[in-house]
Amino acid sequence: MKVVGNKEDVNRIELSHKGLNVSFNCSMKPLPYDYNIDISKPKTIEIIFKDSYEIEALIDVLEKFKKECFGLIGEWRQYYDE
Structure with missing residues (x-):
């Protein structure tokens, strides 16, 4: 797995599969506790x-992380370029 871009x-987030040439984007929803996100x-x-x-492997890790942090992290939604 490789991450490209400013991680800070x-x-x-754009998710891509190297061999299949498949990708999609997801954008962060505004958080209920922070309305200043542009x-x-x-x-x-x-x-x-x-x-x-x-x-x-990433899905497994994220599911475990979600259980630990449920209610404390923002939501993400799938985003389609048209």
Whole structure:
């Protein structure tokens, strides 16, 4: 797995699969406790996966993290470029 972009200031994530040429974007929703987040100017990082094992491993980690932090982190939504 490879992460490209400014990892310090992100409001949009692009997920890509290296071999399949498949990708999609997701943007951060405004947080209920922070209305100052500007999502009109995308600050994107790209996460590039080499294979489906890396995707499954990240999903497992994120599910565990979500259980630990539920209610404390913001929500993300899938975003389609048209």
